[in-house]
Amino acid sequence: MPERQDKLGKYALVLLIVGALARLILMILPHPFSGMPPIDETYTQAAQDILRFNFHALGDRVPVYPLLVALCGLNPRAIWAVQSIMGVASSLMIFDMAFRRTRHGLFSLFVGLTCSLIPEALIYEASVLTEALTNFLLMTSLWFISRCDDAGESNVRYPLGLGAIVALAGLTRPLMICLAPLYYFFLVPSRPLKKILRRETIKRTFFYALPVVAGILGWCGFNYFNNGNFTVTTLAGDNLIHQVDPYVDLAPDRFAVLRDIWLQSRPQGTDNFSHMPVDTYVRAVPEMERQTGKTETQVRHELASLALYLQIHHPLLCLRRAEQGWMKFWGEPDPKEIEWPQSGRIGLREFVTTTAYFFTREVKGAFLVLALISIPCALFRLKAFTRFEYLIFAIALWASIFAAFTEFGDNRRFCVPFYMVMIYTLLTRGWVWIAATSANGPGPAPD
DSSP: HHHHHHHHHHHHHHHHHHHHHHHHHHSSSSOOOOOSSBOOOOHHHHHHHHHHOGGGGSSSSOOOHHHHHHHHTTOHHHHHHHHHHHHHHHHHHHHHHHHHHHHHHHHHHHHHHHHHHHHHHHHHHHHHSHHHHHHHHHHHHHHHHHHHHHTTTTTTTHHHHHHHHHHHTTTOOOGGGGGHHHHHHHHOOOOOOGGGHHHHHHHHHHHHHHHHHHHHHHHHHHHHHSOOOOSTTTTHHHHHHHGGGGGGSSSSGGGGGHHHHHHSSOOTTTTTSSSSHHHHHHHHHHHHHHHHHHHHHHHHHHHHHHHHHHHHHHHHHHHHHHHHHHHHHHHHOOOGGGSOOOTOOOHHHHHHHHHHHHHHHHHHHHHHHHHHHHHHHTTTTTTTTTTHHHHHHHHHHHHHHHHHOOOOOOOHHHHHGGGHHHHHHHHHHHHHHHHHHHTTSSSSSOO
């Protein structure tokens, strides 16, 4: 047993060294990535406001990532370094989870290295965007579950720790708030019904909900006293108006001012369901502020009301738009991405980029097929997948659906934090199936 632990330690050390060296080389190279804006100014602005104790301007962004940017001194290189450490740490958690699933050290090292060196994930580690931190928190939550769920841990530490991680994830990326119910139902099974009223269940519910409710509602309360809106982010109207952009003209006359300005600001001669509404928003909001006499935050609140009205009263159009967003989440490719480089003009970066896009699409497609297969298996209570795998499938599917109905335009990058867990699930599930059908019997092969 000590020899096996030493071997696993060596594998983990290899994973750590390779992941760190790869990121160090990228930091040294001049302009290692192209086509990706490295800085989102809204996060740096929120970080500057925090450092100046100017809390009146906060509300657009949830606080955790701006706090990270502030702690890094608003230095992009420092942010890159911290996010790289998170990426390496996430790959080590993947390695541990893979070994606990397969009991094969070398294969677990392969899984960890594959997850550690995902090109698109490396791009986001070098960017001032929330994807790297969201990925780290998601992986931490799943690793925490894999370590504690079957180990009989304390009924206080386990739910309290999981709730704290979920709260941090929701205050890093608002989309992640939608996952809080999934984690709860995994933590506290609802069957049989008599279990709900047990003292142990009530205890777990309370300690899980405490950090989630305190964190989310506390931030909403801060926004209410700060700008009068009890909301996680004042950007909700911005996101929702993008969602209903194709059928804004169906809004009733009570929204006439906002509706007409939006339609006048929309690019002429474009199909309603094909153009991106970001530019429309940029042109429309100043005029809306001028005509209504309201601040941008108040205009966003009105736009959110308009969007919710249209979603409720035109559900079929809402579903059509959500379908577009759902496909973007799962990686609907741009025309340039499906064109392979012409023969004789292939540079190293071009080759790597094209190949990475190809494999990323294939991995997401394979994972989606597996996740959809899991739905009837779960309904009929088939033991085709483990309880932990069902949770992973539910997390990815529910996040994609929630994003499709609430945000449009950036949905595709919302899938980035799920890349590691997708690769982990595909590879470990494939290993288990191969091991089960091999001549060695149903168990995993020895290391």
